[in-house]
Amino acid sequence: MNPVIDLLKSHRSIRKFTDRKIDEELFQELIRAGQSAATSSHVQATTVIRVNDPGNRQRIAELAGNQPYVVSCSHFLMFCADMRRIFDACKRSGTEVKEGMTEQFVIATVDTALMAQNVAVAAESAGLGICYIGGVRNNPAEISELLRLPRHVYPVFGFCMGYPDQSPEVKPRLPLPAILKDDYYDDSVDQEQVSSFDETMRQYYRSRSSANKDSTWTEQMTVLFTSKSRPHMRDFLRERGFEMK
Amino acid sequence: MNPVIDLLKSHRSIRKFTDRKIDEELFQELIRAGQSAATSSHVQATTVIRVNDPGNRQRIAELAGNQPYVVSCSHFLMFCADMRRIFDACKRSGTEVKEGMTEQFVIATVDTALMAQNVAVAAESAGLGICYIGGVRNNPAEISELLRLPRHVYPVFGFCMGYPDQSPEVKPRLPLPAILKDDYYDDSVDQEQVSSFDETMRQYYRSRSSANKDSTWTEQMTVLFTSKSRPHMRDFLRERGFEMK
Numbered sequence: 001m002n003p004v005i006d007l008l009k010s011h012r013s014i015r016k017f018t019d020r021k022i023d024e025e026l027f028q029e030l031i032r033a034g035q036s037a038a039t040s041s042h043v044q045a046t047t048v049i050r051v052n053d054p055g056n057r058q059r060i061a062e063l064a065g066n067q068p069y070v071v072s073c074s075h076f077l078m079f080c081a082d083m084r085r086i087f088d089a090c091k092r093s094g095t096e097v098k099e100g101m102t103e104q105f106v107i108a109t110v111d112t113a114l115m116a117q118n119v120a121v122a123a124e125s126a127g128l129g130i131c132y133i134g135g136v137r138n139n140p141a142e143i144s145e146l147l148r149l150p151r152h153v154y155p156v157f158g159f160c161m162g163y164p165d166q167s168p169e170v171k172p173r174l175p176l177p178a179i180l181k182d183d184y185y186d187d188s189v190d191q192e193q194v195s196s197f198d199e200t201m202r203q204y205y206r207s208r209s210s211a212n213k214d215s216t217w218t219e220q221m222t223v224l225f226t227s228k229s230r231p232h233m234r235d236f237l238r239e240r241g242f243e244m245k
Numbered sequence: 246m247n248p249v250i251d252l253l254k255s256h257r258s259i260r261k262f263t264d265r266k267i268d269e270e271l272f273q274e275l276i277r278a279g280q281s282a283a284t285s286s287h288v289q290a291t292t293v294i295r296v297n298d299p300g301n302r303q304r305i306a307e308l309a310g311n312q313p314y315v316v317s318c319s320h321f322l323m324f325c326a327d328m329r330r331i332f333d334a335c336k337r338s339g340t341e342v343k344e345g346m347t348e349q350f351v352i353a354t355v356d357t358a359l360m361a362q363n364v365a366v367a368a369e370s371a372g373l374g375i376c377y378i379g380g381v382r383n384n385p386a387e388i389s390e391l392l393r394l395p396r397h398v399y400p401v402f403g404f405c406m407g408y409p410d411q412s413p414e415v416k417p418r419l420p421l422p423a424i425l426k427d428d429y430y431d432d433s434v435d436q437e438q439v440s441s442f443d444e445t446m447r448q449y450y451r452s453r454s455s456a457n458k459d460s461t462w463t464e465q466m467t468v469l470f471t472s473k474s475r476p477h478m479r480d481f482l483r484e485r486g487f488e489m490k
Contacts, residue, residue: 001274004249004370008278008363029246031425033253035418038364040459041469042462046309046421049426056428073385080430085423086470088432088461089439095471100246102482102489103382103475110379110401113358117282118253121366135354137348148429156355173280174289178330180276181294183301184393187333194334217287218334224286225331225457226340230348234489237347243457244347244489 007125012170014129015069015160022074030193033122037114043047044110046081046115050075051145052156056146063142064135064158074162078136078139078143079116079233081108083153083241099152100243112156123161140236151241169208174217194218246308252370257415259374260314262407267319271371275406278367281361290353291360295320296393302390308387309380319373323381323388326353329397344397345488348364355399368406380404381398383406387483389476396486414453417445421460444488 021028024047028076031048051057054071060078061070070076083104090097136143136158143155178193198216205213237244254298276293284290295301299316305323306351315321329351335342365375380386381403388400423438431481442462450458 001271002370004252005274005278005367008367009251009281011281011283013283026246026296028356028425029250030423031421032418033250033422036320036415037366038258040379041376042416042465043252043469044424047424047426047430049430050430051428053428062287068289084432085435085439086466088435090467090470092436093463093467094265095467097470098474100480101474101476104380104470105479106401107379109351109354110358111353114362117359117362118366120283121363122250122253125247127356129281132285133354134285137351148431150430150432156351169285173277176273176276176438177367179280179289180293181271181292182451183294183296185294185395185398186394187329188391190330190333192339194330218338220287222335222338222340224288225335225342225349229346230490231346233351239407243474 004059007065008121010170011028011124012168013114013131014136014164015167016132016164016166017028017069017116020074020163022128022161023243027075029092030119030122030126032066034119035185037118039111039114040107042087043107043111046112047080047081047085047153049078049080051078051147059146059159060143063139064133065138067133067135069131069160070133070158073160075163077159078155079112079159080148080149080153080159081112081156082153083108084150087152100245105237105242105244114155116159119159127163128161129164132162133160137230137233140233144240154237154240169204172204249477253366255415256369257377257411257413259411260376261409262314262318262374263410265319265408267373274322275364275371279360279364280389284355284359285352288331288352288356291357292325292330292398294323294325296323296392300422300464305381305388305389305403309378310382310383312380313377314376314403314405315378315403318405322356322404322406323392323400324402324404325394325398326401327398328353328356329440330396344486345490347489350439350482350487354401361402361404364404372408373406374409376405378405382475382478385478389485397487399482402485413455414449417442417449444483
């Protein structure tokens with residue numbers, strides 16, 4: 001369609017990186033490109049921690065469920081939803097803001113994801129590979145302590161970035177009729193669409209170049225949502241000042 | 246730096262559109278580019294509703310706080326966080342998933358934002374303009390009813406898309422040292438950085454081509470967070486099956 005759309009459609013997570021480091025000037029451009037994403041009412045409720053310390057990288061790799069690319073990538077970033085900067089600014093101007101509102105959590109989480117996705121696109125446009133690390137939410141309290149995150153800041157996901165040393169297949173996505181609806185949420189075609197996608201995924205898992213298995217999307221989701229609900233998240237967020245009031 | 250990074254850095258919200266409609270083939274490519282964004286464990290917890298019905302567009306424009314471009318843009322999309330498709334698939338395979346976990350809310354909200362940002366980048370690469378409509382969270386229950394959203398689905402934001410009929414300035418962003426930290430969250434420079442940004446924004450608001458005002462970022466945030474916390478969000482989300490357990 002056009003080179004940008006082709007780039008977006010060629011995304012796949014990279015988990016194996018060469019030793020080459022990302023140049024500092026390029027890195028800063030990627031972050032600036034991230035900042036250019038839309039932000040709710042100009043709030044910019046995100047802080048990015050670049051983790052350089054090898055010991056902390058190792059610890060985060062373990063806490064995220066043993067993901068060694070957290071250590072081996074050129075740059076590892078923690079994308080944090082940050083309401084603190086706003087609360088501090090308001091306080092300095094003499095206003096006490098009501099904290100812990102659910103809407104603040106939504107704003108900061110969405111802002112952070114929009115920014116990160118721009119960084120992802122920018123990085124891939126420069127020949128880099130990336131991988132989101134949602135596994136940081138396995139142990140968000142320990143990670144927050146490690147990075148000295150203050151109240152009103154929480155780690156949404158980690159982010160590995162570097163020069164790719166692998167070229168995995170692009171993973172299929174659900175068929176358009178399953179995820180795009182006209183005017184109303186109509187799920188009458190969903191069962192059929194998901195069945196068809198299950199077959200697509202079975203073929204993909206059987207034939208991909210590594211970690212082959214015999215499975216479907218439905219089977220993967222079933223395993224995921226019966227085991228991995230991260231039940232600590234509510235209390236963790238409450239303790240960090242995201243009380244969902 | 247490169248054309249993609251230049252494109253990302255040139256983003257600004259577009260709120261005035263020509264009458265030209267987006268071609269269906271291009272539109273579907275934009276949604277597919279959106280789907281190519283990373284998704285937590287392949288969950289793909291997003292459904293996009295394209296609102297064609299003029300009456301519903303008008304009603305949403307009002308419910309979102311009188312935003313007429315919801316009506317005048319070529320395509321108006323509602324980006325919905327969707328856990329229902331997954332619960333349904335698990336149910337069909339004989340598993341009852343524990344609903345309402347906070348982590349599920351985070352996964353679905355982040356997935357939706359990542360996808361939308363890819364659609365935004367794809368759209369801008371094709372010469373379109375876009376505007377996120379967070380204002381749909383002013384009245385999320387009415388909007389959910391209008392679009393017949395089932396339980397376990399919620400509207401995260403609306404999204405206007407079309408050919409731009411304006412060319413506003415790019416809005417400045419916080420200085421890099423305020424939002425990017427090395428190894429630890431260190432806010433020792435933040436007050437100074439925000440003060441400097443307040444001056445940048447004062448100049449921007451004074452000199453931009455429309456809606457001039459005398460204000461700063463801190464002043465804008467103070468107004469925003471003392472009035473617009475959308476206190477209904479918690480109960481709304483609970484009623485939709487996002488209980489934050």
